[in-house]
Amino acid sequence: EAGVAQSPRYKIIEKRQSVAFWCNPISGHATLYWYQQILGQGPKLLIQFQNNGVVDDSQLPKDRFSAERLKGVDSTLKIQPAKLEDSAVYLCASSAGTGAGNTIYFGEGSWLTVV
Amino acid sequence: DQQVKQNSPSLSVQEGRISILNCDYTNSMFDYFLWYKKYPAEGPTFLISISSIKDKNEDGRFTVFLNKSAKHLSLHIVPSQPGDSAVYFCAAGFSGSARQLTFGSGTQLTVLP
Numbered sequence: 001e002a003g004v005a006q007s008p009r010y011k012i013i014e015k016r017q018s019v020a021f022w023c024n025p026i027s028g029h030a031t032l033y034w035y036q037q038i039l040g041q042g043p044k045l046l047i048q049f050q051n052n053g054v055v056d057d058s059q060l061p062k063d064r065f066s067a068e069r070l071k072g073v074d075s076t077l078k079i080q081p082a083k084l085e086d087s088a089v090y091l092c093a094s095s096a097g098t099g100a101g102n103t104i105y106f107g108e109g110s111w112l113t114v115v
Numbered sequence: 116d117q118q119v120k121q122n123s124p125s126l127s128v129q130e131g132r133i134s135i136l137n138c139d140y141t142n143s144m145f146d147y148f149l150w151y152k153k154y155p156a157e158g159p160t161f162l163i164s165i166s167s168i169k170d171k172n173e174d175g176r177f178t179v180f181l182n183k184s185a186k187h188l189s190l191h192i193v194p195s196q197p198g199d200s201a202v203y204f205c206a207a208g209f210s211g212s213a214r215q216l217t218f219g220s221g222t223q224l225t226v227l228p
Contacts (some may be wrong), residue, residue, distance in 0.1 A: 031216065042158055042204050042218030101147060101210045106158030
């Protein structure tokens with residue numbers, strides 16, 4: 001079974017530029033998450049989708065971050081304009097359903113460095 | 116406000132001995148707890164979980180213990196192997212809702228041959 005796919009794996013941009021990350025979840029998984037992991041910290045949820053609807057985006061900095069999952073499968077996360085503090089690993093994850101009882105499977109992450 | 120805390124950023128253990136990783140939480144409403152393992156340049160992978168109705172769950176060399184009164188959980192690895200060297204994250208959540216996991220900051224385990 002294919003895992004969660006993410007691209008690009010690595011990206012270096014200057015502050016105030018924009019960047020977009022793409023995620024393809026495990027086939028059949030209705031729930032998709034974007035997490036931000038800053039070095040030395042645990043993953044922090046940015047946004048959660050159930051199919052193509054947003055379940056939780058309370059920790060998404062909406063002035064600069066946006067995410068969409070138009071057809072309920074792939075998702076993109078965009079940052080515009082980027083700040084130095086956005087340097088982090090952006091982890092996409094998926095699960096078959098909602099709630100902590102469903103195992104969340106993570107992709108390898110997209111590493112962003114803002115200079 | 117860190118609801119899930121892993122106070123030891125690193126731990127070194129000799130191969131064959133027991134590794135004990137600790138995690139504390141503050142939200143008494145959490146009722147589901149998990150451990151994830153992360154190798155460098157990879158995403159976290161699920162290791163083991165425990166519901167608040169239990170105080171122990173075992174899977175091979177891995178055992179998770181939950182002490183609800185102390186709001187504390189621990190992961191025991193016996194015997195430890197060099198391949199267990201990784202960052203271990205504990206996470207907590209609510210089994211009956213769509214609210215998702217809160218992660219600790221991780222503990223780097225190094226198993227020395």
